Amino acid sequence: MGTAAGQRGRRQVMTSVGERVISDVPGTRNALVLRIYGFMISQLIHTAVELGIPDRLRDRPTASADLAAEAGTAPQPTHRLLRALAAVGVLDEPEQDRFVLSSFGEPLAENTEHSLSAITKLFCSPEVLRSWSELTHSIRTGESAFEHIHGMGLFPYLGGVPELAETFHTAMSENARFELPSIAAGYDFGQFRTIVDVGGGNGTLLSAILTRHPGTRGVLLDTAVGAAEATALLAANGLAERCDVVAGDFLESVPSGGDAYLIKSVLHNWDDDRVVRVLRNCRQAMGTTGTLLLIEPVVPAVTGPDTRIETVLSDLNMLVMTAGGKERTERQFRELLAAAGFILVSVTAPLPGTDLRVLQAKPV
């Protein structure tokens, strides 16, 4: 109701982030307003990351003018930015005009275990923001807003913009590093002799698997950019001898010789026809034996409490950023696998802390 007493009552019902009180009570008008303002919050976090503020304020309460001098920014706007970052919980302000990174904001620092720094840079990049601003176009037409704007797909585009490509691969490995303990614990990769990681990115996941299972060898397939980064990372991890890196196109072919083919966070980038092509290439490479492991989110058939917001946002991100990519239901995976000569054998529960499941399939 709109009475002043009612408004006061509602304002008193607040939730807290750490020690901070925010007016984001589910179901209230203000909660909806904050969602409308969501882009402002992501942009101020992005600006903080671009200016290196989380790293500068780590364990070091600093006055806004001193931070501005260090970062080469204007003092008063810097104070206003820091205040807003404190209001959303990313910073603390233990005394007037002394700002320090909060534990909630810790992952925004670059050199921290589960950094979200590259993910911030990627998702707030002009390319992603501009594409999302054309979501209505994608909903009306079914076309990728990214392709509508750039006249080419995301991956060919990344080939010509090395800085964004590096941010992309670092962001993927930030995700992979966070997901790794769950993935490694959620499935026994040690049972295989050779694991082929199809679209393995910069090799973060395969490095972790090979390190954990010394009897296992790896083959990583990715684009020229991804393969170059993977070669460097695998060598830095002392795994060069145990892993071949192949620069190629999984739509054309996949290296043979693996007894397991792993595809993580890849199929959602592609339309059904191309997913079947990638799966058929795996089927051809592995012959009649072998195991196919898909590590992807699975969208529930009906939206309910087990539907994760990040999964359905990722689904729309695929609509906007890729030509025909999507998150899929178990039934959709089953049908695509069948079309490529596989049978879906099992699906795990979501790996703890993630929306990812392991879908295991066998050749038929």
Ligand SMILES: C[S@@+](CC[C@H](N)C(=O)[O-])C[C@H]1O[C@@H](n2cnc3c(N)ncnc32)[C@H](O)[C@@H]1O
């Ligand atoms: C979303 S990333 C996932 C990377 C990695 N599997 C992970 O989970 O961190 C998709 C990967 O597919 C690679 N890729 C895209 N098109 C490809 C193609 N035609 N052939 C091989 N790799 C490709 C990209 O370079 C990228 O590394």
